[in-house]
Amino acid sequence: MAYWTTIIGLLALTQLGLAKYTKFPEGFTFGVATASHQIEGAWNVSGKSENVWDRLTHTRPWMIADGTNGDIACDSYNRYREDVEELVYLGVDFYRLSLSWARILPTGRIDYVNPDGIRYYNDLLNALAEQNIEPLVTLFHWDLPQALQDLGGWANPRMIDYFQDYADLCFREFGDRIKSWITFNEPYEICEDAYGDEKKAPAIDSHGVGNYLCSDTLLKAHAEVFHLYNETYRPVQNGNIMISINSIWYEPSDPADAEQVALAEIANQFKFGWFAHPIFSEEGGYPAIMIENVARQSAAEGLRIPRLQQFDDYWIDRIRGTSDILGINHYTTHLITGPGVDPIAKSPSWLKDIGAVTTMEVGGDSASEWLRIVPTGFANLLRWCKSSYNDPPIFITENGCSDRGELEDYNRIKYFNDYLTEILNVIYDDGVNVLGYTAWTLMDNFEWRAGFSERFGLYYVNITDPERPRTAKLSADYYKQLCATREIPQDDRFKDPALRVRTEL
Template sequence: MALTTFVGILALCQLGVAHYSKFPEGFTFGVATASHQIEGAWNVSGKSENVWDRLSHTRPEMIADGTNGDIACDSYNRYREDVEELSYLGVDFYRFSLSWSRLLPTGRVDHINPDGVRYYHDLLDALAEKNIEPLVTLFHWDLPQTLQDLGGWANPKMIDYFRDYSDLCFKEFGGKIKSWITFNEPYEICEDAYGDLKKAPAIDSHGVGCYLCSDTLLKAHAESYHLYNETYRPTQNGRIMISINSIWYEPSDPANVEQVTLAEVANQFKFGWFAHPIFTEQGGYPAVMIENVAQQSLAEGLPKSRLEQFDDYWTQRIKGTSDFLGINHYTTHLITGPGVDPLAKSPSWLKDIGAVTTMEVGGDSASEWLRVVPTGFANLLRWCKSSYNDPPIYITENGFSDLGTLEDYGRIKYFNDYLTEILNVIYEDGVKVLGYTAWTLMDNFEWRAGFSERFGFYHVDITDPARPRTPKLSVEYYRQLTATRELPQDDRFKDPAVRLCSPPPPMSNLLLKPSI
């Protein structure tokens, strides 16, 4: 994207002013979960071990509170209660993921687990009874350990394994599912799991494994898409997409040309890494990413770049393989200048960017990385419209963490302010946002944070074997939103200490009009 366009997007920032309150006709609302985070039943009914089972059992010190997903929210046994909660919320759709190791214990199609197949059919039937559409993710981070033992996403053979797994899911469940997501947050899969220790399987192959993973993952996504498009879409009449996550990067000083340029580089490295190969006319990785990694690799004495480019076949094969752009977004960080980020290893994806970042922006949440910056969300959406030829967009995750209070005014304000920005870009900028998915239905196993950070509409007491769910105040907020299709103005949703619609904290000088 041209630098002048990026600067123009920054100049459009507003302080979350609610110019609009009503959502367009046809706009849909949903809630999301993921199999490993809620199901439990980790080793019963034929399910095999996945990479998160292995990590939490063998390296429990890596989980903040020492918990694991063995029981989680016990949704394997309590899915009907989950569906009742969804029905009460009044959502149009429920985004959940299938557990690969529950369906295929070996990871391959040589053994299909009938109990796993039955479980998901039962869940789909329960949703149908309540007229709730399923939005189903094929892979949400819980790779069967048997496939990880073969190298996981760094192994090109995973392209075939994922295609076979997709084929089973389309064939078995496609009559009940009209909306599919291939991968959830490929950045987290590749950089945080194969380039760092932040996610399972925690392979710290920084600057190498992350790029091997992205090569395999994008090809696997494309094969799954083409399989559905050519074999199943003609009879099942569904749609299929990928869900890409991104922190949005902005310059700490928008009058600083170098920071503005580096912010665009960072966004290309984070979001463009997976969006550019699919959603642009050129295809392949972003040019600045190819150039930066090649230069760094040369400086490291390597004979070729650590980032291998796609050949012509794969460039064409990957292009256009998503019916919609799925976006997971939570927060914004700032670029403070050029150089090597203090957290960057050598070599690494972060060092390849060549910028220093900070999280000193916006309001707080219970997660260190999650700063509340609603205007950053609007800027990301404008940037996607400009960068990717005005695609239809689904927000497939967006949410707020706290420590578990039932009067969760912070979560309500977060939803209200971020939804306000969605309305602003729909009506003022013509961004084609078609639906919104809140994260998450209930407090669940938040990966390496365990249960120490709570994102749910429903509080889950993990000290009680029955895993009781208790609705928070945000349940009533979202229920009113889905019923009226309008931002709720009810006084009961306003924090007694802080008015709901007050502007967010100042963002340094982010909102100054650039001078270039």
């Protein structure tokens, strides 16, 4: 109980505006993020080919909560200059964006380079340069060309070569203006939710099999692209390259229960360690507990070969150390309640391989069922990364909260306030080396299978208007002040009036 009493006390201090720290250290940077498929639209314009999300939304529209798609989205293909104006208003240091593989290489391969794709991203990068806004560029944010999915997608080892060719072209064409690259955004989502389930496109429900084939290919592809940049482009372009790993953080529901504590560690190794351990740990390779659990489950299923196998010595060495910075996408915390098979786990599956039961019954509400507001969970994840991976430099590449479209988005502001406070706590109290923070997202966009029913933007986008007008929410002004002062805003206008009344009483 003492653990949770401490958490409740810290949250109360935050709500009352009595946070221990408010000022960010010198050199800390702030930005916002988007992804190509979620904002660009122009899905079949000027040579762009179909990607896996185009195929999913057009052939199975019932899988999207509100029936929307990315055909037009925020129309950033035509309105990118408005996006840059929003960035200027916010005063951000950098803009995290992603490139559309299908817009640049319509076949997915290097045999044909689409000149309009090159033009579009050159125009965007030049517009950012005019405003002294640094681009942080993601090579792959889930929108695989359908032509490559038809060949097996990330379950096909040939994707290592295709991804390397694509990255090589991007480094060559755009690298003179890009100092920071991300290879993959959220590899867990790519592999588990798209090849081990139907939660993300291409929705290949190969649970317990396809997800692990995907991770083998993806980690090798990441490593090859890192080495390509490191050996060929870094000496000339002098940039850095990393991967953005996402994680729900798992806590024991009872911190005094040793079994739950042990299971939470296993769950975090399965979630975050799945992709972080091969890259950031001293020994490399998949976490030992993953290999052990999957081997045991595979044997019980009568399989001769485990569904997940450790990399050989060559690949352990080739993958280890292939990221200059640890990119972290984090939104929420869930709880471990005990051992067993989670009720929603399929057989076989990644979730069943963990051997723990989880719950989302913790923290505050958002507009997303899966997103529980638990700021202290973020602090615990950051401390865990420091101790688990030898104190790596960390960049928060996504963090944010959803709404239903309201302009006075006090819940989002409070989310930012509380999560940023926890980042300051771990920087100053625990010495965690956090370099920067990226808010998700610049504007309401196509939120994958949620469509536009859940909105994460600092700007509201009216998708019923063909002009796709953007309107600043109150959180945009909050973030603008944060960027200008490098300090968590304390203004009363950013506090929920209902909370202010309770505080004054």
